[in-house]
């Protein structure tokens with residue numbers, strides 16, 4: 001079997017990989033099971049992906065775990081997802097610390113039950129000093145909500161005289177997003193064959209390479225991450241320039 005990991009050029013790794021984990025429901029349905037069974041099995045994929053990214057030396061990994069729109073799902077599915085989130089964080093805290101992983105959360109914390117936010121803040125605090133992989137969990141996250149919030153906070157700071165309106169540019173705007181200390185993703189993966197962005201990091205993915213995988217999330221393993229990175233490394237990233245200009249850089 002070809003060793004996909006060996007095919008990765010370690011000098012050209014994406015600094016930040018973001019993933020839309022999709023297909024848990026379909027994976028469960030294919031097995032005649034309830035959607036929650038798919039989410040439960042998706043945890044193994046989360047573990048594999050975090051481990052795979054850490055081993056390669058990727059610096060940032062963002063996982064879209066629960067969108068603001070997901071609050072419309074049946075209450076028993078929401079409860080199960082929140083329970084899974086907490087039990088995974090609980091059981092993995094030691095491993096995160098041991099492996100030098102820093103945990104960060106982005107999303108609308110107002111909507112989350114207190115026992116969840118308290119636990120997440122506790123683990124984020126415990127791992128804040130780690131400088132290996134930064135694992136960012138997008139939870140109760142929506143990109144339009146994030147952008148609107150940034151616009152509101154900028155307006156407040158203009159009114160209070162903290163910043164001048166004329167000084168607002170793309171860099172200032174980025175500073176008001178929840179991802180302010182995080183570089184933009186270079187690679188975005190979505191599983192399950194759906195080719196949509198679903199309100200995820202809309203500002204941050206302006207120049208991100210997109211990789212759509214047919215694999216349903218509970219089947220996603222390190223090899224699928226390697227395949228996406230190999231695909232990324234074959235792309236020519238032009239950032240609006242011509243191919244010739246890139247070669248001269």
Ligand code: FPP
Nearest residue numbers: 021022023024025026042043046065085088
């Ligand atoms: C999308 O599949 C998946 C989700 C909405 C939830 C993903 C969350 C996890 C796997 C738990 C993550 C936990 C941690 C700690 C990061 P879907 O239900 O939309 O699938 P479908 O499109 O096939 O119905």
